[in-house]
Amino acid sequence: MLQLKKLTKTYKTGDQALKAIDLEVPKGQVLALIGPSGAGKSTMIRCINRLVEPTSGEALLDGVDLVKLGATGLRKTRREMGMIFQEYALVERLTVMENVLSGRLGFVGFWRSFLRRFPQSDVDEAFRLLDRVGLLHMADKRADELSGGQRQRVGICRALIQNPKLLLVDEPTASLDPKTSRQIMRLITELCRERGLAAIINIHDVALAQMFVPRVVGLRFGEIVFDGPPNGLTPGK
Numbered sequence: 001m002l003q004l005k006k007l008t009k010t011y012k013t014g015d016q017a018l019k020a021i022d023l024e025v026p027k028g029q030v031l032a033l034i035g036p037s038g039a040g041k042s043t044m045i046r047c048i049n050r051l052v053e054p055t056s057g058e059a060l061l062d063g064v065d066l067v068k069l070g071a072t073g074l075r076k077t078r079r080e081m082g083m084i085f086q087e088y089a090l091v092e093r094l095t096v097m098e099n100v101l102s103g104r105l106g107f108v109g110f111w112r113s114f115l116r117r118f119p120q121s122d123v124d125e126a127f128r129l130l131d132r133v134g135l136l137h138m139a140d141k142r143a144d145e146l147s148g149g150q151r152q153r154v155g156i157c158r159a160l161i162q163n164p165k166l167l168l169v170d171e172p173t174a175s176l177d178p179k180t181s182r183q184i185m186r187l188i189t190e191l192c193r194e195r196g197l198a199a200i201i202n203i204h205d206v207a208l209a210q211m212f213v214p215r216v217v218g219l220r221f222g223e224i225v226f227d228g229p230p231n232g233l234t235p236g237k
């Protein structure tokens, strides 16, 4: 479903963040991207959703090359990719419900769009998602009243309401304590399974990856140095 072919990113500074990455992610597969800081994990995720322009290579989502898309195609295809961020990127002054609904507007909506009314079907789906992640009772709270774990659960709902094919998850637990981190990883991986969603989860914490995903891809200096089930990993590698 997602195929990276010789995907390369060299920043203007000369940093070769990705060196000809080849990777296939089948439909419904969840994988963790691990590796030390600076390995190229964020760059890879950002090249796939084109927050960063790849230097060369291809990134095919169901056969469509994301690297070649113009503005219109990109807007459409980004709706097929849900993003979950380390720092949640919620709109603080909006409610939980509004933040979830903003996912329907595509990639991080503008608050002004709330002057528009959402169809009841979107509102119903938002309630279902909030119920699934245990936040139904918080729907009318403002985002700035939430704990970190609650914020990330809102971030998950916002990504899922787009009904994406692929989830791109950038360090979802980096700002959370260990117990909340496990809850969030469990929730993300369970929801992917329930919905048959593929995901790439960029995560620092190898132990956390090992607990929840069937496939781990290790990056180092912009190259894939490991690709396999997590039990094949040895500590320190």
Ligand code: ADP
Pocket (backbone or CB within 6 Å): 013, 015, 037, 038, 042
């Ligand atoms: P992480 O390693 O957690 O992904 P970083 O601390 O490396 O994040 O980067 C934070 C931000 O700074 C990102 O937006 C990244 O693109 C940018 N950045 C990282 N390294 C450089 C660099 N050498 N020059 C310019 N910007 C950078």
Ligand code: ADP
Pocket (backbone or CB within 6 Å): 011, 012, 013, 015, 016, 017, 035, 036, 037, 038, 039, 040, 041, 042, 043, 044
């Ligand atoms: P990771 O997410 O694994 O920590 P990054 O993708 O953030 O790795 O960074 C990979 C490499 O690219 C690092 O050498 C980093 O300094 C560099 N880099 C990241 N973002 C930028 C940027 N905006 N400009 C220049 N170099 C960057």
